[in-house]
Amino acid sequence: MTPVSEKRGRLARISFGALILLLYVFLLAPLAAIMLASFTGGELMRVPPQGLSLRWFVAFFQRQDLVDALLMSLRVALVTSVVTSIVGMMAALCSQALSRRLAVVFQISMTLPLLVPELLTSIGLLFFLYQIGLAKTFIGLQIGHILIAFPYAYVSIVAALRQIDPAMEEASGSLGATALDTFRRILLPLAAPGIVMGAVFAFITSFDLYTISLLLKPVGGNTLPLALFDFLTYEFRPTAAAAATLSILLSALGVALIQKIVGLQRAF
Amino acid sequence: MAKVKVKSLTKRYGAVTALDGVTLDAESGELISLLGPSGCGKSTTLRCVAGFLSPDSGDISVNDQSIVSTPSNRRDFGVVFQNYALFPHMTVAQNVGYGLLFRKIPKSEHGPRIENALRMVRLTGLADRLPKALSGGQQQRVALARALVIEPRLLLLDEPLANLDARLRDEVRWLIREVQQQSGTTAFYVTHDQAEAMAISDKVAVMKSGKVAQFATPRDIYQRPSERYVADFTGEANFLAARVLDASAGRFRIEVAGQTLDVPGVASLKAGDTAELLLRPESLSLDMDGASPRSLFTGVVSKAAFLGASQHCEISLGTGGVLKLAAPPNTSIAAGEQVGISVALEHAWLMPEVKP
Amino acid sequence: MTDARKWQLLLGIPAVLLLFVFLIMPLAGMVEMSFRTAGSNAPYGDGFTAVHYARVLGDGFYMATLLRSLVTAAIVTLLCLIVSYPLAWHLSTARGGKALFLYACIASPLMTGVLVRNFGWMIVVAIDGPLNASLMGLGFISRPLRVMFTQGLVIMALVHVFIPFMVLPINNALRNINPALSEASLSLGASRLSTFFRVTLPLSFPGIQPGVILVFVLSVAAYVTPALLGGQMVNLMPTLIIRELTGTFAWPFGSTLAIVMSIATLSIVVAFSLLTARLMERVRA
Numbered sequence: 001m002t003p004v005s006e007k008r009g010r011l012a013r014i015s016f017g018a019l020i021l022l023l024y025v026f027l028l029a030p031l032a033a034i035m036l037a038s039f040t041g042g043e044l045m046r047v048p049p050q051g052l053s054l055r056w057f058v059a060f061f062q063r064q065d066l067v068d069a070l071l072m073s074l075r076v077a078l079v080t081s082v083v084t085s086i087v088g089m090m091a092a093l094c095s096q097a098l099s100r101r102l103a104v105v106f107q108i109s110m111t112l113p114l115l116v117p118e119l120l121t122s123i124g125l126l127f128f129l130y131q132i133g134l135a136k137t138f139i140g141l142q143i144g145h146i147l148i149a150f151p152y153a154y155v156s157i158v159a160a161l162r163q164i165d166p167a168m169e170e171a172s173g174s175l176g177a178t179a180l181d182t183f184r185r186i187l188l189p190l191a192a193p194g195i196v197m198g199a200v201f202a203f204i205t206s207f208d209l210y211t212i213s214l215l216l217k218p219v220g221g222n223t224l225p226l227a228l229f230d231f232l233t234y235e236f237r238p239t240a241a242a243a244a245t246l247s248i249l250l251s252a253l254g255v256a257l258i259q260k261i262v263g264l265q266r267a268f
Numbered sequence: 269m270a271k272v273k274v275k276s277l278t279k280r281y282g283a284v285t286a287l288d289g290v291t292l293d294a295e296s297g298e299l300i301s302l303l304g305p306s307g308c309g310k311s312t313t314l315r316c317v318a319g320f321l322s323p324d325s326g327d328i329s330v331n332d333q334s335i336v337s338t339p340s341n342r343r344d345f346g347v348v349f350q351n352y353a354l355f356p357h358m359t360v361a362q363n364v365g366y367g368l369l370f371r372k373i374p375k376s377e378h379g380p381r382i383e384n385a386l387r388m389v390r391l392t393g394l395a396d397r398l399p400k401a402l403s404g405g406q407q408q409r410v411a412l413a414r415a416l417v418i419e420p421r422l423l424l425l426d427e428p429l430a431n432l433d434a435r436l437r438d439e440v441r442w443l444i445r446e447v448q449q450q451s452g453t454t455a456f457y458v459t460h461d462q463a464e465a466m467a468i469s470d471k472v473a474v475m476k477s478g479k480v481a482q483f484a485t486p487r488d489i490y491q492r493p494s495e496r497y498v499a500d501f502t503g504e505a506n507f508l509a510a511r512v513l514d515a516s517a518g519r520f521r522i523e524v525a526g527q528t529l530d531v532p533g534v535a536s537l538k539a540g541d542t543a544e545l546l547l548r549p550e551s552l553s554l555d556m557d558g559a560s561p562r563s564l565f566t567g568v569v570s571k572a573a574f575l576g577a578s579q580h581c582e583i584s585l586g587t588g589g590v591l592k593l594a595a596p597p598n599t600s601i602a603a604g605e606q607v608g609i610s611v612a613l614e615h616a617w618l619m620p621e622v623k624p
Numbered sequence: 625m626t627d628a629r630k631w632q633l634l635l636g637i638p639a640v641l642l643l644f645v646f647l648i649m650p651l652a653g654m655v656e657m658s659f660r661t662a663g664s665n666a667p668y669g670d671g672f673t674a675v676h677y678a679r680v681l682g683d684g685f686y687m688a689t690l691l692r693s694l695v696t697a698a699i700v701t702l703l704c705l706i707v708s709y710p711l712a713w714h715l716s717t718a719r720g721g722k723a724l725f726l727y728a729c730i731a732s733p734l735m736t737g738v739l740v741r742n743f744g745w746m747i748v749v750a751i752d753g754p755l756n757a758s759l760m761g762l763g764f765i766s767r768p769l770r771v772m773f774t775q776g777l778v779i780m781a782l783v784h785v786f787i788p789f790m791v792l793p794i795n796n797a798l799r800n801i802n803p804a805l806s807e808a809s810l811s812l813g814a815s816r817l818s819t820f821f822r823v824t825l826p827l828s829f830p831g832i833q834p835g836v837i838l839v840f841v842l843s844v845a846a847y848v849t850p851a852l853l854g855g856q857m858v859n860l861m862p863t864l865i866i867r868e869l870t871g872t873f874a875w876p877f878g879s880t881l882a883i884v885m886s887i888a889t890l891s892i893v894v895a896f897s898l899l900t901a902r903l904m905e906r907v908r909a
Contacts, residue, residue, distance in 0.1 A: 020714045030744020037747050047754045087638045094636030097629055117845030119862055123882055124650030127657050147646050167353035170320050173340045174347040175367030189357045208737025211847045225739045244740045251735035264727040
């Protein structure tokens with residue numbers, strides 16, 4: 001290489017690096033802004049924060065409506081993650097018994113809630129629940145969350161089961177294990193990381209859902225994203241940042257958990 | 269002690285017939301090899317016997333009791349898989365002891381049994397390791413111990429040496445034979461390696477596109493093959509086209525390469541049949557001083573390669589056709605030389621000509 | 625190949641029921657709803673009519689809103705692709721701990737809700753927020769920009785929301801390209817730039833196509849972002865639909881709007897797939 005082109009190469013590399021850095025700043029800026037703003041000691045939701053304190057977290061936990069919403073979100077997300085994991089595991093086992101062509105159709109059907117926009121699913125469910133008398137009930141909201149979070153659990157579990165050598169099941173069976181023994185002693189432990197990952201995905205997905213909760217929310221009940229939206233429209237105060245920071249920390253916990261059990265690179 | 273019979277096993281996948289009337293039987297304590305190239309149906313046969321596949325028709329029986337509708341977990345067969353299929357989340361001891369969990373065996377006996385099985389495959393001191401911390405050969409021994417600890421009625425081995433390097437393969441092969449004979453377990457052994465099959469089997473079934481081409485002892489498979497396919501698959505072979513002139517009780521007078529010879533062969537041949545004469549390289553010897561009175565054939569050396577322990581030669585016959593043979597290492601042979609070939613006619617073998 | 629265990633098929637029943645009863649039937653119900661007459665005291669009446677479709681298709685306001693939604697989504701998709709490609713390329717070349725860190729950076733926004741991320745932008749672009757402060761500090765502007773409740777902000781926030789959806793498939797596609805191919809191109813005398821445009825970019829299309837389709841579909845139907853950051857100033861289909869459904873309780877008309885929007889989206893997706901089918905066919909392994 002001539003010195004000129006070497007120089008140009010270095011310049012290109014540096015500007016590309018700068019571009020990438022800028023993009024990551026763009027990607028993480030809103031999250032960083034929220035976290036910084038939530039720790040402010042001042043009255044205003046601003047970045048940079050004026051002094052550091054936890055007073056807005058205290059303020060958050062003193063607001064009964066927000067705490068109720070948080071608890072409701074956690075409860076819905078927990079039920080969602082348990083139900084989707086069980087139903088997802090069953091469906092994943094079913095898909096293994098299907099012929100190859102049917103398995104493809106089944107796979108697409110199972111991920112349908114991911115492919116249909118949340119808005120459409122929510123509208124359809126709103127009408128349907130109204131017609132069967134479950135509109136504006138807690139159970140209706142729960143069904144909606146389970147439906148939308150289901151593909152996340154299913155896909156993770158299917159991927160985990162696919163990693164398991166079919167000879168494992170045969171070996172176990174040939175040694176005298178029944179299907180249930182094989183499931184309990186071989187499949188479940190080997191698929192455990194995938195199941196946990198799916199459960200975490202489903203939990204976080206449910207915890208963050210907005211549109212479907214807006215349309216299906218039960219009378220007198222609010223999820224945290226709904227409460228946060230209302231709060232932001234009427235009072236733009238750091239309490240909201242504290243609430244959002246809690247939800248970011250929850251997600252970070254989920255990401256860390258997934259990294260620990262399966263590794264991010266395999267998860268995404 | 270178990271006598272195993274496989275009768276007219278058939279398995280189809282859509283239009284493809286994977287097994288077409290496979291029949292085999294094993295006396296108690298015998299090791300039967302299923303030998304053939306990939307796609308010949310040997311693994312499918314084994315998987316039907318193991319109960320992983322259910323045959324479309326045919327029967328499998330153990331001590332004259334049909335087990336074809338028994339699910340694999342109640343057949344009491346030990347299976348050794350090609351990739352070992354060790355449970356990665358269990359230690360060596362847990363892997364070996366796995367089958368004991370589903371049998372009415374007191375917990376206190378598990379330990380000694382596991383230890384015993386591991387001693388049998390000469391693998392002690394590694395009981396608490398996880399499979400991934402073991403070498404391929406060690407993993408294979410664990411797989412063998414796991415299959416044997418349940419004292420199976422039948423031991424099924426699916427290409428157990430395929431993933432090992434050549435040196436280990438030899439070692440584990442003898443171990444498998446030794447352990448199988450010691451325990452007196454009847455065994456089916458799938459392989460595509462003819463040397464492996466001949467070395468350790470009581471009987472070999474050579475398979476060809478879903479059928480058993482020949483089922484006999486290793487010696488018969490090699491020296492008295494039923495057809496060219498079997499002869500080809502079991503080792504180096506020369507074939508000469510021949511015509512049967514006269515047949516009587518397994519001996520035949522034939523015409524081959526312009527000569528009339530008296531040879532043994534497949535009993536079903538009749539006078540007038542076209543046939544193929546099998547001449548194994550080791551039943552041929554070179555007469556270096558050109559044609560001697562002993563020489564049956566004469567020809568010209570077309571290829572000679574020094575291999576160390578022997579020399580590989582190819583001789584073009586004057587009457588057409590090429591014979592391969594192994595010459596002693598210390599005679600000097602060069603391409604273009606005129607040589608004679610003597611044949612140990614008692615080791616020649618006449619087979620019917622099978623149109624491919 | 626193990627013979628299928630028939631009883632395993634039964635395990636699929638709960639999932640199939642879940643999807644059929646609570647997704648397929650409701651979506652079919654929505655189509656039915658769009659043909660219902662408007663109700664006087666209920667969200668919908670008993671009769672059937674096609675009048676809502678006539679109203680949506682005949683009214684310039686709704687058609688203009690639909691067009692605005694589609695164009696906005698197209699802009700979002702394009703910007704998202706432009707921003708995501710370098711990120712995906714950079715990510716695909718990273719290995720080990722660095723790759724892990726980058727994955728975490730890409731995945732973390734994905735794992736936090738859309739609402740939270742949009743809310744973050746409210747802080748960033750506030751009049752006295754860090755964006756205005758740094759732009760003024762650098763001397764690019766002399767007075768703070770009013771960004772809140774503008775179309776630009778909505779587009780930017782949507783791009784931000786969908787970046788992971790674009791980066792991850794492209795990253796996977798790039799990782800699947802045999803590195804020997806670009807080396808071959810370089811060895812044949814192509815510059816790095818032409819190697820990128822002639823080899824790498826076309827071969828990464830199996831990641832670009834699904835990314836583009838996903839982001840476009842999700843953008844058209846995105847509700848939270850325009851509602852929070854666009855307020856009353858940015859009128860897009862989803863906001864209109866939700867207003868009909870929850871504000872005026874006109875369910876049949878709201879359904880009609882949703883279905884017209886879906887059909888328009890689907891047509892564009894199908895057209896895009898057909899247009900790119902040949903390229904896709906060729907570069908697929």
